Amino acid sequence: MNETPVRGTLRVGLFVTCLVDLFRPSVGFAAVKLLEDAGCLVEAPSAQTCCGQPAHNSGDSRNTRAIARQVIETFEKFDAVVAPSGSCAGMIKHHYPVLFTDDAAWRQRAEALAAKTFELVSFLTDELGVKTVAAEFAGSVTYHDSCAGLRELGVQEQPRRLLASVQGLQLKELPGANICCGFGGTFCIKYPEISTRMVSDKVADIADTGAGTLLAGDLGCLLNMAGRLTREGRSVETRHVAEVLAGMTDGPAIGEAAGAKRRAQQSG
Amino acid sequence: MQSTSHDFVARAQKGLVDEDLQDALSRFRTGFSVKRSEAAALLPEFEALRDQAVEIKNHTLEHLDFYLERFADKVEESGGVVHWCVTPEEARQTVLDICRANDAKTVTKSKSMIGEEIALNPFLEANDIEPIETDLGEYIVQLAGEYPSHIIAPAVHKTKDQVADLFYERHKDQGGGKRLEEVDELVDEARAMLRHRFIDADVGITGANFLVAETGTTAIVTNEGNGDLTQILPRVHIVLATLEKAVPTLDDMSTILRVLARSATGQEFSTYTTLSTGPKRPGDLDGPEAFHVILLDNGRSRMLGSEFREVLRCIKCGACMNHCPVYGAIGGHAYGWVYPGPVGAVLTPNLVGLKEAHHLPNASTFCGRCEEVCPMRIPLPGLMRRWREQEFDAGLQAPRYRLGLALWAWLVRHPTSYRLSNALLIRALRLLGARRGRIARLPFAHGWTSGRDMPTPEGGSFHAKWRRRSRE
Numbered sequence: 001m002n003e004t005p006v007r008g009t010l011r012v013g014l015f016v017t018c019l020v021d022l023f024r025p026s027v028g029f030a031a032v033k034l035l036e037d038a039g040c041l042v043e044a045p046s047a048q049t050c051c052g053q054p055a056h057n058s059g060d061s062r063n064t065r066a067i068a069r070q071v072i073e074t075f076e077k078f079d080a081v082v083a084p085s086g087s088c089a090g091m092i093k094h095h096y097p098v099l100f101t102d103d104a105a106w107r108q109r110a111e112a113l114a115a116k117t118f119e120l121v122s123f124l125t126d127e128l129g130v131k132t133v134a135a136e137f138a139g140s141v142t143y144h145d146s147c148a149g150l151r152e153l154g155v156q157e158q159p160r161r162l163l164a165s166v167q168g169l170q171l172k173e174l175p176g177a178n179i180c181c182g183f184g185g186t187f188c189i190k191y192p193e194i195s196t197r198m199v200s201d202k203v204a205d206i207a208d209t210g211a212g213t214l215l216a217g218d219l220g221c222l223l224n225m226a227g228r229l230t231r232e233g234r235s236v237e238t239r240h241v242a243e244v245l246a247g248m249t250d251g252p253a254i255g256e257a258a259g260a261k262r263r264a265q266q267s268g
Numbered sequence: 269m270q271s272t273s274h275d276f277v278a279r280a281q282k283g284l285v286d287e288d289l290q291d292a293l294s295r296f297r298t299g300f301s302v303k304r305s306e307a308a309a310l311l312p313e314f315e316a317l318r319d320q321a322v323e324i325k326n327h328t329l330e331h332l333d334f335y336l337e338r339f340a341d342k343v344e345e346s347g348g349v350v351h352w353c354v355t356p357e358e359a360r361q362t363v364l365d366i367c368r369a370n371d372a373k374t375v376t377k378s379k380s381m382i383g384e385e386i387a388l389n390p391f392l393e394a395n396d397i398e399p400i401e402t403d404l405g406e407y408i409v410q411l412a413g414e415y416p417s418h419i420i421a422p423a424v425h426k427t428k429d430q431v432a433d434l435f436y437e438r439h440k441d442q443g444g445g446k447r448l449e450e451v452d453e454l455v456d457e458a459r460a461m462l463r464h465r466f467i468d469a470d471v472g473i474t475g476a477n478f479l480v481a482e483t484g485t486t487a488i489v490t491n492e493g494n495g496d497l498t499q500i501l502p503r504v505h506i507v508l509a510t511l512e513k514a515v516p517t518l519d520d521m522s523t524i525l526r527v528l529a530r531s532a533t534g535q536e537f538s539t540y541t542t543l544s545t546g547p548k549r550p551g552d553l554d555g556p557e558a559f560h561v562i563l564l565d566n567g568r569s570r571m572l573g574s575e576f577r578e579v580l581r582c583i584k585c586g587a588c589m590n591h592c593p594v595y596g597a598i599g600g601h602a603y604g605w606v607y608p609g610p611v612g613a614v615l616t617p618n619l620v621g622l623k624e625a626h627h628l629p630n631a632s633t634f635c636g637r638c639e640e641v642c643p644m645r646i647p648l649p650g651l652m653r654r655w656r657e658q659e660f661d662a663g664l665q666a667p668r669y670r671l672g673l674a675l676w677a678w679l680v681r682h683p684t685s686y687r688l689s690n691a692l693l694i695r696a697l698r699l700l701g702a703r704r705g706r707i708a709r710l711p712f713a714h715g716w717t718s719g720r721d722m723p724t725p726e727g728g729s730f731h732a733k734w735r736r737r738s739r740e
Contacts, residue, residue, distance in 0.1 A: 016730045018680075022690055023723065025730035044734050046687075049680045055673065057634060058665070059656030063677040070681060147635035180593045184633025189715045190669075191631055193281050196719025197597040198633075227720030230706050255723035257705035 012040040013078035017085045018050035019219040030246035031084040031120050038128045047074045051088040057185050068096045072109050081117040084242050085218045086149020089119040094152050119149055125158040132165035135247035140170040142211035145177045146218035159241050172209040183224035199228040207234050215241040226254040269387045271620040273604035276627035280602040289599050292427050300590035303534025321527050322645050324520045325581040335481040335514045342484025346546025348559035356386035359564045366560055367397050370504050372470035378495035379403040380475030381419055382508040384606045400465045402494035411438045417600030420532050420586040425599045472498040476509035482517045485545045489538035496542050505556035511568045512580040527643035532585035567619050575654050579614045581644040588638035610638035610648040617655050626664055629655035694725045
């Protein structure tokens with residue numbers, strides 16, 4: 001079982017992320033399970049929507065600040081704020097404080113929130129001291145390092161460490177795992193051809209590992225890579241790393257139909 | 269140089285389907301980055317050196333007027349001449365005046381991005397002076413009638429076979445005659461073609477990697493030796509440099525040199541580091557009779573006082589483009605002006621205007637790899653975002669994009685409406701693709717589905733399910 005948390009019961013606000021809310025609630029529930037197993041009291045405030053990256057990366061600073069204030073108001077009451085995403089956690093941790101350079105009061109609140117905001121997997125390992133998870137996964141996986149988690153938050157070795165404790169799981173390292181998959185939020189919509197070239201190179205590398213499942217810690221990147229993998233007819237499954245760590249891999253993978261696995265098992 | 273940055277999308281698309289370019293880029297994508305990381309790993313103090321290099325440049329930029337005046341005084345003390353030029357036109361005219369005063373017919377050139385910035389070659393040609401590029405990559409792009417696609421590897425977009433064809437075509441009436449296959453043979457042929465040009469040239473033009481204030485020295489780093497021949501053999505040596513190349517002392521230059529080659533090519537040091545202080549002195553065996561430094565502003569003093577100041581720390585190593593996945597996908601010519609890649613995305617709008625170059629700071633995933641490897645720790649993604657803010661504030665984005673963004677932002681700021689619209693969107697997407705788990709074509713997200721499927725939502729939003737769980 002999991003390690004006992006090093007602190008007393010932490011009240012954690014789950015920053016679900018807009019993509020998990022919309023596309024893959026199971027990632028949110030996997031995060032809840034991992035946090036609860038580690039002894040946290042998890043709440044997911046219903047007033048939350050999005051961290052504001054689309055506005056921030058489109059140069060709309062007025063709306064970005066308004067959204068940031070809303071997130072701060074919603075989450076500042078928690079002991080910690082945790083997101084199953086490096087890019088959303090990075091947005092709150094590194095970008096919110098600089099949005100309020102001219103507003104001391106809000107800057108202080110943004111900094112206070114930033115200080116207690118974390119990406120899920122690194123929160124489990126670095127803050128709660130979780131060393132192992134009680135999960136099984138029969139198969140080989142490869143892992144893509146999403147850019148913001150890697151470069152803004154230093155998430156690299158933590159997911160690999162926890163994956164190593166998953167029974168039956170074999171990790172096959174992905175060459176160029178630290179190179180962007182071409183998602184980039186609005187980038188893939190504004191420059192789809194360039195993005196397609198980047199994700200095509202990425203899925204070729206993924207296929208070359210021979211792994212059966214692709215994992216990463218950010219749903220945006222995962223939707224992009226899964227979408228390209230299925231488009232190319234590749235047989236690699238795609239999942240958020242939290243699903244595997246929480247042992248919640250019974251449902252369909254990203255981009256897979258419900259029951260597809262069952263049908264495949266029956267026919268095989 | 270005339271910008272075609274406004275045409276970025278079409279140029280990028282052209283690059284994506286150019287098989288030769290993609291072939292050249294596939295080798296480029298790993299080559300430099302592997303060498304850089306190996307070189308950095310071998311030097312324990314590499315990160316500390318980066319910090320020192322940043323400090324040196326920050327200090328210099330803070331006191332740039334002082335160091336430039338000091339530099340100019342020292343150049344003149346050693347018998348050189350400094351020409352302060354505000355615009356590319358002034359810089360070009362100054363070069364021409366010097367060439368004419370010396371009755372020059374041909375000039376040799378060692379690699380200089382400022383030469384590209386001021387479009388010197390076409391200007392000299394129009395004035396009956398023949399410019400000859402002597403850096404191998406520059407020589408190739410000059411023969412091909414192109415311009416550099418990379419700031420340290422100008423012909424990186426070309427395959428060996430393309431160069432072989434080009435040399436065969438352009439050298440056959442100059443004593444060439446046979447199509448060469450091997451890289452060594454091609455290099456030897458270029459060397460043979462250039463040898464007498466070095467000797468015949470009346471004026472030699474180089475760029476500068478550094479302008480050393482304490483000594484009035486200019487310095488270049490090269491790997492081919494062409495820079496030395498360019499500046500030593502002709503009667504006149506002209507140095508083209510922009511203001512931000514200044515450093516206070518030779519020691520400061522040495523510190524930055526320790527990160528420059530490692531970041532650029534992964535070498536510990538470039539093959540040649542050539543320092544020039546004034547013209548030939550009495551008793552010197554060789555060297556030019558006259559030494560001119562053209563100090564070009566072209567927007568740098570304006571940038572110094574702007575939110576883009578930090579980009580003036582750039583030492584033009586090319587690491588940002590060597591590590592940029594977008595550059596690696598489309599090549600440098602897509603960017604449409606002198607400086608491609610991440611640093612180009614910050615510099616170009618400064619120098620040709622945001623309206624012309626608005627695509628460049630947008631064509632980044634903000635993956636952050638450029639900032640990670642930039643020896644001068646320039647926050648390139650952050651500076652690109654500044655341009656996006658200016659673009660947004662000036663209303664330059666496509667009306668459809670602005671409208672979509674405004675609608676989305678309104679919903680995000682109104683959680684109840686957001687929940688409702690999310691529920692509708694989930695239903696709609698599931699209607700379209702729940703059976704297969706993905707959608708192959710979405711009319712309102714064609715950009716996405718043109719290259720990849722859209723996975724369908726699992727069904728039900730997290731928050732709806734969470735509410736249900738909380739009630740249980």
